[in-house]
């Protein structure tokens with residue numbers, strides 16, 4: 001019947017007036033409810049199905065545009081890493097897979113990091129692109145997250161990470177697994193600087209990504225219906241030989257069981273993030289008490305903040321008698337102790353703890 005398609009149809013089309021065939025990609029089929037959605041409606045709805053509310057996967061660029069303020073954002077260049085450190089080959093060479101993925105997606109690897117303002121607040125955002133090898137975490141992603149964390153610290157901005165990943169990139173073997181430890185340390189640097197670390201879990205967040213930085217957020221937000229878990233449902237079922245409950249490993253299930261703080265629809269995501277960041281960055285105290293956030297050392301950074309907060313609360317609240325009697329004594333005592341301890345080893349208080357066990361051992 002090929003002649004019908006190849007000969008008759010074009011002839012008919014010529015007769016009718018050369019109308020072009022409607023390209024298939026103008027319509028998108030929802031994978032959840034199978035309804036057809038016009039591409040413009042889909043974009044307008046931020047790739048959320050208007051019929052059933054299913055949240056489809058979103059590319060890194062679209063997500064950054066959705067979250068940052070209108071004046072845009074600056075993409076942070078990520079360091080180059082060793083490509084194919086193990087010279088790995090399965091059905092294809094790993095180096096060929098990377099080349100293909102780069103050609104297909106136009107990005108260098110699965111992570112993109114950007115800096116900009118969100119509701120007027122400075123924010124560093126690291127977002128995964130699932131279309132690049134399933135958003136898998138290898139050397140490049142680990143290095144990228146480390147860069148993002150350090151940018152957040154140096155710019156005194158909160159870090160928002162948006163994973164969408166199948167887990168560690170197996171073609172990099174142990175190198176990819178090491179990124180779990182590295183990204184955990186990266187997140188810790190942000191926390192030690194007293195900055196908020198927020199994770200927006202999107203579909204899917206699984207494997208080594210879940211087992212490291214993705215579950216360490218001060219605030220864990222998830223998109224509706226996202227699959228979030230370590231091992232896949234089928235693997236668990238086969239291992240424990242039990243049927244898992246409905247909705248297992250979905251965002252709502254995790255919310256119910258206390259693994260996630262909020263499930264937020266994509267349309268409300270930006271506003272929610274702005275509200276959370278506003279609260280955590282505590283603007284009122286920042287503006288009144290902390291003049292410049294350009295202090296490099298963490299310990300030094302924390303001390304003035306504490307002093308200033310104390311000063312503010314004393315000014316505001318009527319507490320003259322109690323502090324005179326009780327607080328100054330303990331304060332001066334504590335300061336005296338730390339002053340005595342500090343000259344030998346300036347920055348860290350925990351060193352005192354280190355000294356105690358030593359005599360016992362020796």
Ligand SMILES: [Zn+2]
Nearest residue numbers: 030033049052
């Ligand atoms: Zn749908």
